Amino acid sequence: RQALTTAKTQEENRAGFLLTVVSGSGGAGKSTVATLAALLGARRGLRTALLDADLQFGDLAALMGDAPSVPAEEVARTGAVPDELSGAPLVLVSAPRALERSEVVAASMGSVVDVLVASFDFVVANTGGGWDDVHLLLLERAAASLFLVDQRASSVRACRHALDLCLRCGIATGSFLLAVNRCTRHAPFTSIDVSSALDGAHVAELADGGREVEELLGAGMAQSLVEASSPLCISIEGVLDELLPLASRPASAGVQAPLARIGLAPKADAGLRGKQRKRKGRASRREAALAKDAS
Template sequence: MSKRREIALCIGAGPAADELVSRWGEEGRQIASRVHVMPSDERARAALAALDEVREVWVAAGEGLGAINLAAAVKADHPGRKVYLVDCEETGSVRSRMHAAALDGTRSLSELTAVVRAQMARGDAAAPGADSADGLPSGAEEPPSVPPLSATQETVPEAAAQALLAERSTEASTGLARAGFLLTVVSGSGGAGKSTVSTLAAHLAARRGLRTALLDADLQFGDLRDLAGSCLRVPLEEVAADGSALAAADDAPLTLIEAPRRLETAEVLGAALPAVVDELLARFDFVAVNTGAGWDEQRLALLERSVSTLFLVDQRTSSVRACRHALDLCLRCGVATSSFLLAVNRCTRHAPFTSIDVSSALHGAHVVELADGGREVEELLGAGMVEALVESRNPLCTSIDRLLDEILPGAGGMASCGGEPLSPGRRGLRGTPRRESGRRRGRREEKERRRSRKEARAASGVLS
């Protein structure tokens, strides 16, 4: 009788499974003899339901989104089991789907091999003659037995394997929480307020206790160095050349990655931008990215990595048209738009557009509103006094803070800069409470101001 096998590996059935095991070589055959191997389709759910001893499910990613869908279904069937994706490229789209499905992270084949070898080192090897093909799809060949390792072949000592397992277990328990949250602020045209919104979002995230990086990815005309206020500054050129340039940011609550001062370096640094973003995500809890007006391959790569993309539209008809063109481009290029959050900026009672207008122009897409902060925003940001702007409880700051409540996991329902909690009744983006409409909120605030003035006059004897 074989020992209990607590890991299930879901890979493609039939020829797909043979090809995958063949590509993995000896390691794949060793894994197949130590775990439950099953097809990565609907049959896996039924097979796992009958295997009470399984504690972890590893789903080979392969091509497409089928593995994520299966992993999500397995996690929903048995929330107590750990579910991982194997050989998965962690793009922003994949991370957002993993977070929504409450998966436990990603693993590599070498980590799975370390787990198996550690079990063998503890004497948990299968008994001679045990059936090594449990769970194989019908018609699939039994994996050949693995020859014993020779003295010249590299082995994993038990202590090293245990250390690796302990480290990976810690990483798995906090897997998606440790990966930085990437918010990319984009628009279809210039002048929509990307620099302002990304700067305020970074400062508001830092006020929540998140270690925050603000990346100015407007590589030609980025001006966040003049807006970001008093924070640690690191030139993008230094980070692109050596990621250790961020070592000084380990104790800083907010770090600005400045755009290059020379326009001619933009093309070279653009190619290094994905690597810079990955370095930031490994070091920071929250990364806000300001982008330029142009759309290119680097912009699409940012969107793929982003957990949330804030798409700004301002009060111009041309901005709405440009937004529609940019969304069409994303669809043609296969960029997942499920993480997009559309926001119409500079909303007031008498603004030309509301969220309803923009939503109608974009075929019913969900659109939120950012309040107009007035002259105070331009004056304080222009003077580099963003901290004073955040402290002032400006309407724009309050809107962005409520926006962070929607997109950040576990942010709660209270704005950190003094905004009111979101209404618990209506539900909006990603199942979070939807905010009160701009017009209704404006009417309510105007009534409150009138009531306050009347009470003040009555107290001073102006009114009888």
Template sequence: MSAMARKLLCADAEQQVALTSRGLDPTLLEAPWLTVCSRARAAREAIAASPAMEEAIVLSSEEVEGINLAAALKVDAPACRVYLAACEETGSVRSRLAAAHLDGVLSLDEVVRRLSAEAVPDTVVIAADGASGRGREEERAGGFLLTVVSGSGGAGKSTVAAMLAHGAARRGLRCALVDADLQFGDLGEIGAADAHVSLDALAEDSALLPEVSAGEVALIEAPGRPELAEVLAESLDRAVQEALGRFDFVVVDTGGSWNEQQVRLLERSAAVVFLIDQRASSVRACRRALDLCLRCGVATSSFVLVLNRCGRHAPFTSIDVSSALQGAPVIELADGGREVEELLGAASAPALFASGNDLCASVDRLLGELLPRGTALCQGVAQEGVIARWGLKGARAREKKHMRRASRRRSRAQCDEIRVPLGEGR
């Protein structure tokens, strides 16, 4: 919970989706003035830990009825305004509201208006500070952090991360590439950067962080010994922070396992590229990882779901995977073929990007969508999540009809096996 939080929203994943569908900007759910909880215990702990909490809005929780949670919050913090939302105001409800000393009932639309209005003062402060060239603009100064993750190994994270970094460098940005797979990271082996330093060396002397010019990429390599991974976990956080202060664009390539370090990266990232490959197990792993994010309270509005290695003969298309993920928009990256492995095996990542390979071209288009959003976020402008800009209708229009039909026939059985609700199994 942010120390600045002054409002509490209690809502499960379904109700959060309902709010965004009624016009709430998804980025507001990550605002520093708002704490969002899906579980009753977390909500009570949050309000107890923040005496400055001004208002709590209860839509639902995963364990108890909303009105019971609202009553408990009012007991925990009598000075805080507590509202019950998304509830029909019957005579019984009114009597229970009075007995619990709650402050009223709100509709979903009223919740959206209240939260949206709360963001206006922050925008005014940013504008006022900008007049003197200091304040909020200075606080937000720094690079754009993009993290590349997947639910399982082998999805192509290292390749995509390297191509994203080189694509940003081609746009004239000073770029840093961070290998966060501290045990088996191999970005240093594929020639991914113009200058590099290992994380263990950087942990001993931060002055070793390479200086690069615009259009170049610096690499923070994983340590050479896997046994150092646990020891260097905290050093990774510091290295990322240092890189954000020195570079325009920072790409973090993560490992296959999910841990506290990875969650911290997701929380601070301006955008997250979630890679899925052409295996049904990769789609299932994606579902489990997204479910984990919901349970941990990690906002997914910055996530971009990306299906890798797409082509005419690939088992899945973005439509297939989107269907398995309850209609979530999915972007396709083209299969780069043998050229990708050949050039990376020869430690020629820059040559691969310069080749105009199908994979690199599709990564460059993805980057074109991500960078404008990063600019807006750094300026403090509330903006629609990247993931929301990729509708299924547009994806269908880009898909060739014969590819869709062939893919559906091949993969319908596999997708049926993994089409289960996100919340199932909690």
């Protein structure tokens, strides 16, 4: 705890918005959600870094295909992001290539985060399934944290255990957003179910993207998934609307585009036409009354 406090970055030196994606156990979809959140952030015009802090078994390099990348151990060693990547809208900071290097990089994770939040507008940190000091460091540094729960009862129980750990370690949970993943019409859990299990906490829902998500991510085509406006991507876009500062949100037309595709977008002139109809109705009633009085 003392080491985490000593390594904590001062608020006045923080530049970028750090979003940490965690879950109580493995398999909740952290890698998928973190990858898509980073791509959607870059699409908003934010210079974005995707940090794979699953230091032992992180596979974001495979999911991102040929995206510009730099190993986390190189950032820790040099204290900077390579100059040739400075102009890229999205940079992947990948997990160590050698498994035995994970402990070395974990010890330097504080300095890696310092470099990224000083160099990028938006930093998304993916985490592993097993909790360790890296989780606590990233949660302490984060401007917001997305806590994923999947459709298993064990995932809900693991979420409660992890939240209890955060409270024991003195990590404020006010910036946490809980989200239940893989939601469908016939899914076992909804946000209401998970909220009830977690004492009424606010819980968002992430839609199940179906087989398309696994197929495109497995082929390293995450960008294609975003461009296809998958239901999962639309859900994550809504989460970013809730978490990111207002200045980073897309124009209103972009926000309403997914709604328009399913016939739910409000029409801009509907209110105006309604007011015009009311005014015409009142005028016609007045004319009728005057004609009656004249007769």
